[in-house]
Amino acid sequence: MNLVFGLGTTGWILLIVGAVLLLVIMWYIGVMNQLRQLEVKVEEAESGIDVALTKRFDALTKMLETTKGYAKHEAETLEKVIKWRNGIPSDATLAQKQEFASSLAKVANGINVVVEQYPDLKANTMFGNLQNAIMDTEEHLQAARRLYNANVRSINHIIVTFPQSIVANAIKMEKKEFFEAEEAKKQDVKMNF
């Protein structure tokens, strides 16, 4: 039997199979780590949404308090629109957060309508500051949403692309939901002060 580098035909076949197997295992681990890292980024981005929503909730609560001094009934009506009176619960789902964001947008729009009917409220310096704060929280929320969606897009792209989809299936990783910009929120951005 001819030996090359001390290996026979069977030895070579085993070596090649072993090398291919090693490459496959390394690739598998690589894709798995990439998916896990992206999942962490998605989670981080989701917590960014929580922070932005909390800031927006706090700013709107302060705004409603100020509004009560001028338009008590309207402010109380708007207050009822907000689902959670103490901010976002820690176990809230993404869909619930979207709903919460939407209700905050409705309140912001509502205050916008109220302020037009009460010139004294419009002239209030503190209220003006709060309006700017609301706009800023909206920008932060938009940023958090875009960052979250960019990360979701990256991870979903890998999950649905062959052959990475094999790894995603094996570790039971599913496509992530996007945090949609709702129509009410889009209107909120266009608030005309």
Next chain:
Amino acid sequence: MDFTELNIVRKKCAQKTIIGSILAAIGGLMFLIPYAGGESAFALQQFLGVFVLAIGIIFIGFGAAKFQQLKNNFKQVHLKKMIQELYREVRYEPKAGIGLDRIYACKFIKRADRSHTEDLIIGEYDDVHFETCDVRLEERHVRHTKNGTQVYYVTYFLGRFFEFDFPKEFKGQIIVTEGGMFTLFSNLKKIEMESVDFNKKFKTYSTDEHNAFYILTPHLMEEIMDLEKRNPGQIGLSFIGNRLSIAINNHKNTFELNMFKEIDGSTLEELKRDLGIIQSIVTELKLNRNIFKYEEVK
């Protein structure tokens, strides 16, 4: 505006330069090309050649010096007036520039071995404070040849640098650069924005991903891409604190007259276009939208 007198002086400068160049070329040829009449005749020819060359250089020198005076005069009188018509509370200093430390603070411009700044404009547009100047940055190179060591300088940045007050305040830094610009940032991470076109054209670096998305709104990204289209060359932007720095490396020395080009309406139009960049940056990037500056309400 009547530029008749300026054009008369400009033409005289151009004539002197042309005559000087012709004389210098003739002198050079007389010095270099051997004459068939023998060695002594060639020596005399070379002597005359040097004489003609010297006269040529003197002519060029006079032409250049006079034209420099003309340019200074144009900047001090006409350009200054144009700037004052466009911007409020404005100060123009043709021979001054923004401090190099502030230019390097934008982080995407590497330190130069030799530098020059001029045409400083400080002012306000739509309540937005700005400063801008022309910048030339050069890198020292050394070449070793059999005749010894030769030192020369290569210009790697020639263009305009701008600083604006930015309406959003945030912690950290964001840097957006076009390909080919200096990008060795130790403390910043590369960020992929959601816009594929923007990522193709620009590289984004930030201390924090959220801040990058907060500052670089979809509208701002579009406007940065438009700004890049309107201004050929490489563009870099840095958002640090409440300051936006923009550098446009277009290999152009702005606000300079051309000795061989008539000073007329088109010259003014070009200057207006160059000055108008400040207005378009403020308006298009919405730097005048100061709704984000508010007192924290407890």
